[in-house]
Amino acid sequence: MLADGVLVVGTGLLGTSVGLALRRAGVDVRLRDTKAEVLNEAIRMGAGRAESPDDAPAALAVVAVPPEAVGTVVADVLSSGDASYATDVASVKVLPAAEVRARLADSGRYVGSHPMAGREISGPGGALADLFEGRPWVLCPDDQTDQQVVTRALAVARLVGASPVTMTIDDHDAAVALVSHAPHLVAVLMAARLVDAPAHEVRLAGPGVADVTRVAAGDPALWTEILAANAHAVRSVLTDVRRDLDRLLAALETSESARADLYQIMRSGVEGRSRLPGKHGAEHTEFATVAVVVDDRPGQLAKLFADVGAAGANVEDVRIDHSPGQPLGMVEIDVRPGTDVTLRDALTERGWNVHA
Numbered sequence: 102m103l104a105d106g107v108l109v110v111g112t113g114l115l116g117t118s119v120g121l122a123l124r125r126a127g128v129d130v131r132l133r134d135t136k137a138e139v140l141n142e143a144i145r146m147g148a149g150r151a152e153s154p155d156d157a158p159a160a161l162a163v164v165a166v167p168p169e170a171v172g173t174v175v176a177d178v179l180s181s182g183d184a185s186y187a188t189d190v191a192s193v194k195v196l197p198a199a200e201v202r203a204r205l206a207d208s209g210r211y212v213g214s215h216p217m218a219g220r221e222i223s224g225p226g227g228a229l230a231d232l233f234e235g236r237p238w239v240l241c242p243d244d245q246t247d248q249q250v251v252t253r254a255l256a257v258a259r260l261v262g263a264s265p266v267t268m269t270i271d272d273h274d275a276a277v278a279l280v281s282h283a284p285h286l287v288a289v290l291m292a293a294r295l296v297d298a299p300a301h302e303v304r305l306a307g308p309g310v311a312d313v314t315r316v317a318a319g320d321p322a323l324w325t326e327i328l329a330a331n332a333h334a335v336r337s338v339l340t341d342v343r344r345d346l347d348r349l350l351a352a353l354e355t356s357e358s359a360r361a362d363l364y365q366i367m368r369s370g371v372e373g374r375s376r377l378p379g380k381h382g383a384e385h386t387e388f389a390t391v392a393v394v395v396d397d398r399p400g401q402l403a404k405l406f407a408d409v410g411a412a413g414a415n416v417e418d419v420r421i422d423h424s425p426g427q428p429l430g431m432v433e434i435d436v437r438p439g440t441d442v443t444l445r446d447a448l449t450e451r452g453w454n455v456h457a
């Protein structure tokens with residue numbers, strides 16, 4: 102089905118990651134980017150090859166350019182015959198669909214899609230072959246969409262290790278406003294509080310504020326396009342957040358009833374977070390954590406993981422924090438509840454400093 106190969110347009114973070122994952126699955130991938138140095142870096146990384154004038158039309162173009170450029174690029178690859186069908190990976194779906202429809206009479210050869218995986222680093226340098234592993238990949242066909250393009254986009258999603266999900270473009274944009282775009286803005290607002298903060302305060306920052314603000318490091322130009330294209334749905338979520346913020350401000354007053362409400366708000370945070378999907382999209386599972394203090398020297402982590410493996414424990418997740426100013430790290434290993442006791446004993450026996 103993808104025997105004629107895939108054309109990836111836009112060899113930044115997403116395009117190069119798609120190329121690396123498809124190459125690993127044996128697909129012929131040709132690459133295109135308006136910036137020669139970016140294209141050459143993606144080729145050097147093994148994400149695909151340069152296009153050739155002798156190439157037959159690609160089975161599918163995967164358009165991985167910023168949202169406002171998607172319509173023009175999809176119309177170009179389909180009308181030039183560079184690809185028979187096209188999909189895109191933009192973080193919004195209503196805008197690209199409208200732009201493709203406005204530019205192409207046979208827009209049924211396009212289906213919008215969105216892998217729910219990314220990083221806060223732009224460009225091919227941040228690309229990873231396993232970026233999409235176990236992540237949802239949303240496809241948004243409508244009644245005009247040709248089944249061929251859906252089949253091909255589905256094949257790409259599966260070959261890169263993602264789990265395909267189908268929804269309408271409107272449902273998609275509403276969902277990502279809640280789970281991606283509004284959270285991005287909350288992270289940005291908290292990170293922006295640090296800009297003029299005194300250095301002696303910022304110095305105390307630990308992994309908590311780093312976790313909460315991680316996505317705020319994303320490319321401001323790309324995110325401005327994403328948010329402008331989904332402004333309506335994002336405003337709706339932020340209006341609810343503003344209402345909650347007002348309630349929170351009142352709950353921080355010093356009265357007994359305010360204190361009870363503050364507790365209720367904290368409880369709703371725990372409850373909401375527990376609804377986040379767990380590893381590989383499975384239902385959220387509470388893991389048990391084993392924390393080990395590790396010397397910050399070469400080979401320690403490899404030795405620790407070997408000892409965890411020897412103890413028969415499966416690592417469900419792992420976090421590493423470095424103690425500021427000390428040659429020590431704290432490794433938190435999440436395992437299935439029940440296995441933590443045996444693991445703790447086994448690691449202590451092997452001489453590790455396991456936190457109580």
Ligand SMILES: NC(=O)C1=CN([C@@H]2O[C@H](COP(=O)(O)OP(=O)(O)OC[C@H]3O[C@@H](n4cnc5c(N)ncnc54)[C@H](O)[C@@H]3O)[C@@H](O)[C@H]2O)C=CC1
Nearest residue numbers: 111113114115134135165166167168191192219220223224
């Ligand atoms: N960054 C992320 O975490 C995620 C991004 N996306 C979506 O993926 C798309 C790409 O984002 P990134 O890879 O992060 O951006 P990026 O900035 O790393 O890469 C975009 C690339 O597109 C190229 N480009 C721009 N216009 C072009 C055109 N007309 N023809 C050919 N190449 C062109 C740029 O030169 C650049 O190399 C965006 O639509 C974004 O919404 C989707 C999921 C996650």
Ligand SMILES: O=C(O)C(=O)Cc1ccc(O)cc1
Nearest residue numbers: 192216217218219220221281
């Ligand atoms: O870094 C993360 O956790 C993300 O959620 C990345 C991300 C960014 C943009 C998207 O459209 C989809 C995923």
